[in-house]
Structure formats: structure tokens, C-alpha cells
Amino acid sequence: MADDPALTAALTIDDVRAAAGRIAGAIVRTPTLHSTTLSQITGAEVYLKFENQQFTAAYKERGALNALLLLTEEQRQRGVIAASAGNHSQGLSYHGTRLGVPVTIVMPRTTPTVKIMQTESVGGKVTLEGETFDEAYEYARSMEKQLGLTFVHPFDDPNVAAGQGTVALEMLEDAPDLDMIVVPVGGGGLISGVAVAAKAIRPDIEIIGVQTAEFPAFYSLVTGKKLPGGTVTLAEGIAVKEPGQFTRTIVSDPAFVDEMRVVKEYAIEDAISLLLDIEKTVVEGAGATGLATLLPPSSGAARERFKGKKVGVILTGGNIDQRFLANVILRNLVRSGRIARVSVMLDDRAGALSRLAEIFTEHNANIIEVNHQRVFGNLSVKSTQTDIEFEVRDLKSRDRLLTALEKAGYRFDLINLQGNKGDRFNRVGAED
Numbered sequence: 001m002a003d004d005p006a007l008t009a010a011l012t013i014d015d016v017r018a019a020a021g022r023i024a025g026a027i028v029r030t031p032t033l034h035s036t037t038l039s040q041i042t043g044a045e046v047y048l049k050f051e052n053q054q055f056t057a058a059y060k061e062r063g064a065l066n067a068l069l070l071l072t073e074e075q076r077q078r079g080v081i082a083a084s085a086g087n088h089s090q091g092l093s094y095h096g097t098r099l100g101v102p103v104t105i106v107m108p109r110t111t112p113t114v115k116i117m118q119t120e121s122v123g124g125k126v127t128l129e130g131e132t133f134d135e136a137y138e139y140a141r142s143m144e145k146q147l148g149l150t151f152v153h154p155f156d157d158p159n160v161a162a163g164q165g166t167v168a169l170e171m172l173e174d175a176p177d178l179d180m181i182v183v184p185v186g187g188g189g190l191i192s193g194v195a196v197a198a199k200a201i202r203p204d205i206e207i208i209g210v211q212t213a214e215f216p217a218f219y220s221l222v223t224g225k226k227l228p229g230g231t232v233t234l235a236e237g238i239a240v241k242e243p244g245q246f247t248r249t250i251v252s253d254p255a256f257v258d259e260m261r262v263v264k265e266y267a268i269e270d271a272i273s274l275l276l277d278i279e280k281t282v283v284e285g286a287g288a289t290g291l292a293t294l295l296p297p298s299s300g301a302a303r304e305r306f307k308g309k310k311v312g313v314i315l316t317g318g319n320i321d322q323r324f325l326a327n328v329i330l331r332n333l334v335r336s337g338r339i340a341r342v343s344v345m346l347d348d349r350a351g352a353l354s355r356l357a358e359i360f361t362e363h364n365a366n367i368i369e370v371n372h373q374r375v376f377g378n379l380s381v382k383s384t385q386t387d388i389e390f391e392v393r394d395l396k397s398r399d400r401l402l403t404a405l406e407k408a409g410y411r412f413d414l415i416n417l418q419g420n421k422g423d424r425f426n427r428v429g430a431e432d
Contacts, residue, residue: 010158010246013200016165016193019066023163026095027062028054032174032312037278042294044306047175049167052283052318054091056122058237059167059316060084060154061091063189066163067152068095076101081149083107083133083140086115087237087317088154093124104149106140108132110236112321132231133187134241155189156244165193171312172201179309180206182290184316185218185260186238188247194314195256206258209251210293212285213262215239218251222260234268234324237286237317266335267292272325273332275315284320291315334417337395339368341387341415344405348384356386359408363401366391387415 030050038046051059068080079102082092089105096103105124107116110131119126129139144151153160167190171181181198183191195207211219214230221243233239243251250256271288274295275281290313296303320328333339346352353370360367373385392398405412 011161011165011192011196011250013197015158015162016169016197019062019159019162020166020169022069023062023065023166026065026098029170030054032171034175035279038274038291038294041274042296042306042311043303044294044308045310046291046294047171047178047310047312048279048291049171049312049314050281051167052281052287052315056087056090056094056118057318058087058091058284058287059164059190059314060087061095062166063154063157063160063163063193064088064091064152065095067157067159068092068099068101070159071101071150075150079103079147079149080152081106081140081144081147082152082154083137084154086111086119086319088152089119089124089126090115090122090319092152093119094122097123104143104147106130106136106143108136110232112236112319112324114321115319118319132241133239153189153244155187155192155240156246157189158246161189161193161196161247161250163193164190165197167314168194168197168201171314172198175310175312176202177310178202178205178312180208180258180306181312181314182208182210182293183314184235184238184286184289185209185211185251186215186240186286187244188218188251189244190314190316191257192247192250195250199256207256208293209257209260210289211260211262212238212268212289213264215241216262217241217243218248219260219262221248222252222257227262233285234265234272234328235285235289237284237319238289261293263289263292267295267297269328269331270295270335272320272328276325276329281315282318282320282325283315284317285324287314287316287318331417333391337398338393339389339391340398341389342402342405342412343385343387343415344410344412346384346386346410352384353386356388356410359404360388360390360401363392363397363404365397365401 030053032049035046081104083106093103103124106127108130109128130136185191191209198205212233212235214233216227268285268288271292275283294306367390369389371387
């Protein structure tokens with residue numbers, strides 16, 4: 001199927017332009033803006049496409065609307081059905097309700113509550129089935145036949161991909177000299193539309209696809225490298241195990257997509273935090289993967305790939321559960337050294353905690369939480385294990401405090417994000 005020219009020919013720049021005219025005025029014409037600070041951090045000239053500013057906070061409504069407008073009158077009357085982890089469902093439900101088309105959505109049970117609530121709030125009827133998109137998809141296809149509905153695929157449909165490709169038209173209108181566009185990839189609908197449109201306008205532009213390492217289906221298909229993958233990801237919007245038949249013809253063609261990359265979960269978390277901190281914009285896990293691949297690891301390899309290039313990054317959506325967002329922010333504060341936890345062994349006697357607290361005060365450390373453990377894990381009944389969570393200015397400030405504790409003779413462990421301790425006592429340095 002990947003070599004079927006008929007499937008590849010099913011999407012052209014004319015289809016994307018026709019979709020742009022069809023959906024104009026009904027979707028938000030989002031901005032593409034240069035980020036000075038992110039450019040300094042990554043070494044690239046970063047241009048952000050704010051698709052999280054759509055009414056449903058995601059680009060997906062472009063393709064959903066285009067598909068709805070191409071339905072026959074009979075299909076509209078019967079209604080449509082889709083399987084989606086969230087954003088496609090919201091776009092389809094919102095525009096279906098606006099156009100008077102009944103919409104049924106099948107979602108995996110793992111879908112964040114915020115996406116379920118938002119889908120229902122714009123008129124969609126939600127059914128939860130399966131643990132993954134693929135399981136929800138199979139159930140939706142069975143309901144399609146039983147109820148006589150029209151299935152609107154979230155990515156493996158040329159009409160949907162044509163709508164998504166309008167993102168590229170707008171980006172190249174706002175920033176015509178982009179060297180590359182970085183696209184988050186799940187099932188491949190967005191990158192298919194973007195690649196077809198961008199390459200037709202600028203044949204020399206590079207199209208870079210990015211997946212989470214937990215769901216690397218397209219990466220494995222294109223590179224031949226098999227990654228173990230996983231079952232859970234912060235980027236649930238691109239948690240697709242099986243590439244589409246139509247989309248794989250485009251994504252696996254080097255004439256359209258120049259490179260596929262993967263990023264780890266911590267990089268996605270860092271990207272979400274940076275976008276919130278620097279750009280003051282909320283982006284979900286899937287939407288942050290594009291920026292995540294630009295962020296330089298300790299090796300600096302990723303930075304070299306993009307250094308000096310004008311890179312368009314699509315922030316595909318902003319529908320993140322508030323609890324997950326809060327956890328991402330806190331975890332990033334731990335990675336940056338601004339929040340830390342130490343487990344200190346103290347003599348169980350009056351004044352021991354007070355003397356320890358004085359060292360924290362001297363280093364302008366704000367103690368957030370203190371827990372005592374007198375029974376489990378102690379070396380002696382005359383000692384107490386005291387866990388202290390504290391806040392400081394930065395990583396250097398944290399390490400100066402830990403050095404001071406060490407010089408004062410305290411035995412302690414620095415607790416990392418996994419809840420593990422480092423070398424027993426006198427452990428100074430960054431977490432794993």
C-alpha cells in the first residue's frame with residue numbers, strides 16, 4: 001500500500017487550496033509568530049504556528065470541517081461517527097452541530113476528562129470504548145455499519161488531510177522564507193496535508209515529522225528502526241500504533257517528508273513548560289512535540305540539526321488536563337533545580353530540626369514541606385529520617401545548599417523524580 005501511486009495522487013495542492021476556500025471564515029486564521037527567546041535557546045530561528053488558538057483549541061477542526069462540507073445531503077441527515085483521542089472529536093462535534101449534522105464520537109477510556117467534557121459541550125455524543133485509539137477505532141467502524149453513519153477518519157482521509165494542509169498555506173503566507181516545518185505526527189493526516197502543500201509552493205523546504213518515542217509507528221516505518229514503544233504518553237493526541245494506509249504513502253515518500261524523529265516524554269514536558277513560561281501559551285503534549293525536538297540535549301546533536309535555520313513549529317493543540325499541566329510544571333521545576341527534596345538523618349532530640357533549618361534560611365531556601373519518619377528505614381531508634389521539600393532560585397543555588405549540608409556533617413539523600421535516592425548519604429549533584 002505504501003507504494004500505491006493512486007493513494008498518493010488522492011491529495012494535491014489544488015485540494016488543499018480548495019479546502020482553504022471552503023473553510024474560510026469558519027475557522028480561526030491563526031498567527032505564525034517569531035519567538036526571540038526560543039530561538040536563543042534552540043539556536044534556530046523559531047516561528048510558532050498557534051493552532052491552539054482555534055475555537056476548539058486544535059488544528060483538527062480544519063480537516064473535520066472540510067470533510068463535513070463535502071458530505072451529501074443524505075449523509076448529513078443520517079449523521080457522522082468518528083474515533084478520536086479528543087481534538088478531532090471536538091472539531092467534528094463543533095462544526096457538525098453548527099451545520100446541523102448529528103455527531104457520534106468513540107473515545108478511548110484513557111482520554112483526558114477535559115477532552116471528553118469539551119466534546120460533549122459542543123454537541124458531540126461520546127462513547128468510551130477501548131484503551132487505545134486503535135481499539136476505539138474498531139468499535140466506531142462497527143457502529144458505522146450498524147447505524148448507517150458516515151465515518152470521518154481523524155487522519156486517513158484525503159479530504160481531512162486537505163483541510164489540515166491549510167495550516168501550511170497560512171504559515172508560508174506569514175513566513176515565506178521558512179527553511180523547514182516541524183510537524184507532530186500521530187496517524188499522519190497533518191503532515192500529509194502540510195507536506196503536499198508546502199512542497200508544491202516551496203520544493204526546497206524541509207518537512208520534519210516528530211513522534212513520541214512511546215508511539216513511534218511512522219518513525220519505525222520510515223527509518224526501519226524498531227523502538228520498544230509503550231502504552232502511556234503525555235502526547236495522547238498522537239498515540240497511534242498503526243499508520244494510515246493513505247497517509248503512509250505520503251509520509252514514507254522522501255519527496256514529501258525529509259525526516260522522521262522521536263522525542264522522549266521529559267522533552268515534551270520541558271517544551272510544554274517553556275511555552276507556558278516564555279510564550280504564555282498552553283499547549284498539550286502532542287502539540288509540544290515539535291518544539292521538543294528542537295530543544296538541545298546534553299549532546300547538542302539536535303541543536304546542530306536546526307542551528308541557524310528558520311524553523312516553523314506547529315503548536316497543534318492546547319487541550320491538556322489541568323492536573324497533568326500542574327504536574328508538568330512541578331516536575332519541570334524539579335528538573336531545573338528550583339524545587340528539590342532531601343532525606344536527612346537527624347538525631348532525635350530537641351533543636352535538631354531548628355539547627356538544620358538555619359542552613360536552609362542562610363541559603364534563601366523556602367521550605368515547602370517537612371515529613372518525619374522515626375520507624376521505617378532508620379539506622380537507630382535515636383535518629384529520625386526527615387524529608388524536606390524546598391524551593392530555591394536555580395540549580396546552582398540548590399547545589400550550594402547541598403554542599404553546605406555536607407560540610408555541616410549531615411547525612412542525606414537527594415530524591416529524584418522517580419522517588420529514588422542517590423548514593424547513600426552525602427549525595428550532591430543532579431538527579432538522574
